[in-house]
Amino acid sequence: MEKKMLSERHAMIIFEGMIKLKQGIVVFLNGTSSSGKTSISTELLKQNKISFKHLSIDDFLLRLLRDYFDFINTECSSTESADREEVQVSNDIIINPLVSLFFSTIKFMSAKGINIVVDTVNDNDERLNACLELLIDHPVLFVGVTCSKEELTRREDLRGDRQSGLAISQYDQVYCFDEYDIELNTEALRPDECANLILDFIRSNREYSAFKKINKKSVGVS
Template identity: 25%
Template sequence: MQTGRVVLLNGAPRAGKSSVACALQAQADSPWMNLGIDAILRHVTPAKMQPGIGLRPGGERKDLEDFVGRSYLALYKSIAAHANLGFNVIADVGHHDSYVNLNGNWALCLRELQDIEVMIVGVFCPLDDILERRLHSEGPYLTQCADGEIPKPILLWQEEVHKPGIYDLEIDTARKSPDECAKLILSELLKNRNFGARKMIIAAY
């Protein structure tokens, strides 16, 4: 059985990761399983443990950090299990290391994907576009403070999520549509080159 491929989309909330994942599923000739933050939060994580692996930077909920760490490892073990059974996997994630008690470095998770081809994509979106999307999104998304200032958690996401900033491919969802981003990712996969970001991130830590 041939091992499946894995594409990880890393970026801040409302950067467009989920839309790109859905577009890739629609365009790809072979089936891609969509795992990641959206799947875990909407269908797996108990309400009392929310926001789970969507816990934002800044150490606001140190009581959840142990749960978050184990949840992330479980997610990556699941991604590896799917790939080892021949499924291609695309997963939207939002990694950061801005916790109080948790060692949240990405390398701990990426080590679960040994011997699997992994393409890591940085999903970027300018802050103005992020704020606009938050205003028109359903769900408990922060928009602005009472004094009109940008809330600190939104700024922290922009600062922390792209550390260490090592990617096989970077996309800007303000410049390209989800379909265009998905087409670019699939094009890069077809080149069958060796993607090295996973090993570089592990080495960086």
């Protein structure tokens, strides 16, 4: 009986190891709005060496909540509270849990063996903590996507679809990390060059260590 239990336990350990080996790679692009994350994601999706899916927080929320946001804006609008207070209530009650769902979706896809390029903005400590808690046991390649503030402003002006000054307002919070597996300066490198450096890192079989190091730090909740 004891031998049978040991055998079953051994089989379970092997099975869990097989599941872990099949986890999909999470290429986590950390950068402000207009830093070049989407352009790099596009290049990673175009290449045929490693298959990726792209998960963007903007697309995720738009697909999930298009009609819901219309309902909230129509039925729950208030003229009594200040706009700033309304934004905070919206973030605390609605947006933050949905961002946690976004990270849970990434975890689910990785557990299914799907390689994912994640395009989001880490400008909120509470959301970052949720991300760290959910993905710490998954193979996360943490990539810093950077460029100068001057270049961010120039790109915003060219795009015309972003609020002026948005990237600068995110800058200090988004780039508060000093640990990355790879850092990519999109002023110096084209998107395809950035994608190739990411692929080279993955094929080198080097350890993805930066995300785990971040988890060990005390990240405050704002």
